[in-house]
Amino acid sequence: MKTVYMYVQDTMADWEHGYLMQALSLQAMLKKFKVSFKTVGRTKAPIRTASGITLVPDLSLDELDVTTVAALVLIGGDTWLAKEQADVLTLASKLLQQDALVAAICGATLGLANLGLLDGCPHTSNASFFLSQMSQRYRGQDYYQETVAVRDGQLITASSAGSLLWAKYIIEALELYSEKTVEAWFKYFSTGDAAYYGELMASLSQESR
Structure with a gap:
């Protein structure tokens, strides 16, 4: 069984994955699970979310086996341009090259944009100016979509207002139901x-x- 890995970090916007978690939990009603779920951190040290919740990751990035990934889920936060996020963004790039699912919402889209991963594909975020003003490396303006969530192949992006549609695209991509x-x-x-x-x-x- 493959796993949906949700990356957790300090300042994580912990309300943005609520619909996704609800959707994943419906597998229990079917009495069969197509995917499991785990949290992953840069390390296994506890993180503190934007609303003040302390979370302890199930595993660290260096413990993650890429062959087990059903999806990598990246939640918004204030640290996506920090050097400490380089490893998870490199992982996201690698997974996309391997045709694995990567889903980013809110501030996490900024991390992808800054790495150039949104430059040649349809995507969205909180606003086009959010990406352009926050990242001098971003060159994907022509591909920006004025909508709350976008799926382009195995890449799913969303604004902070798009968590429901974002979750729908994820569970559709995973073919859970x-x-x-x-x-x-x-x-x-x-x-x-x-x-x-x-x-x-x-x-x-x-x-x-």
């Missing part, structure tokens, strides 16, 4: 309509048989 389940899940969380909750539960029940 049927199209019917994914659509009901997305409509329920985007509208709050209880009818879609019923559709979601019914679809999951069918998938579990």
Whole structure:
């Protein structure tokens, strides 16, 4: 079984992965898991998120086996231009070259942009000027999409306002659930309509048989 690895770092915007975690947890209702989930840090030292939560990574970057990666998930934060993030960004580049899934949201897109990984592919972020003003190396302006989330092959990017659609693109890319389940899940969380909750539960029940 491959693993979804979520990179955690100091100042991590810990609200941005909520929908993704909920979606991954639905695997338990199917009584079968297509992917596992682990957190990975630069080291195994505890990190403190933007809202003040202390997290201890399951493993460090040097312990990660790239052959086990189903997806690398990069969450926003204030440190993505820091030298300490070079290793995880190099890993992201390597995984994309190997056609593995990389999903970045909010400030994490800045780290990818600064490495040149967004220069030739459709992508988004908090704003085009966010990338241009924060990174002198960014050359992807012509590929910037004015939307909250973009999937281009195995690269998924999102703004801080795009966590729901971003999560949808991730679970679709991982092929965790049927199209019917994914659509009901997305409509329920985007509208709050209880009818879609019923559709979601019914679809999951069918998938579990």
